[in-house]
Amino acid sequence: MVRCEGNEDRNSYSYSTLGSLTLRGTGTAFSTHNLQLCQGCRVPWNNETSRAGPCDRCIVRQKDRCSLIEEFLQTEIIYNDHLVSLREGVQKPLDSSTLLTPAEHTKIFAELKDLIYLSNRVIALLNDAIKSSIQHGDQHLERVEIGRILFRVWPHYSCFVPFVIKQETNLQVLTELESTSEDFSN
Incomplete structure (x- = not known):
């Protein structure tokens, strides 16, 4: 398991070997096949549009x-x-x-x-x-x-x-x- 910190609210993210990302404390899971690091805040985000760049936030x-x-x-x-x-x-x-x-x-x-x-x-x-x-x-x-x-x-x-x-x-x-x-x- 790898941990990284989010930007403002310092949420922790955990990566599983099954290809998903879980936002700790929320139970929200994302598929990692669309996962990219935001170019602005450097936080992983689920990029459904396959565009490179910053996250919506x-x-x-x-x-x-x-x-x-x-x-x-x-x-x-x-x-x-x-x-x-x-x-x-x-x-x-x-x-x-x-x-x-x-x-x-x-x-x-x-x-x-x-x-x-x-x-x-x-x-x-x-x-x-x-x-x-x-x-x-x-x-x-x-x-x-x-x-x-x-x-x-x-x-x-x-x-x-x-x-x-x-x-x-x-x-x-x-x-x-x-x-x-x-x-x-x-």
Whole structure:
């Protein structure tokens, strides 16, 4: 009897000399004449279609991974668009007006430039990783390492802390300015 471990749930498999595989703990037996190792998780699976490649579970995982990477990229692009809209629609008009003192302006918008830079950097690195992955024939984006991308830009994430801490205060200042100043509404 040979034992090997499964991928996530660490199930044990036992092979008998009679040409069957039994999944321990479930009593499920498979014929070994169609048995192959999955190219993704390296777990034996009953391949009725005689196709080489990953098992059905890994195919779903690959599709999910691609969808999550695409969603991450789209979310970052939308976030970047919002930051740029904030800069163009609020910061620049207030910068050219006399509604805020230079100190208030700096206090409210200090991290905006860094946040836009960081977002642009994440988008560029993720796009490069996706492009490189596809050029190397990896249509499932297994070569895209989001953790490595985020680690590369980690030093720039320090701009989030003051941004988040000051967000409520800054919103109050802008709300007060909007309610007290007629020029702000225009």
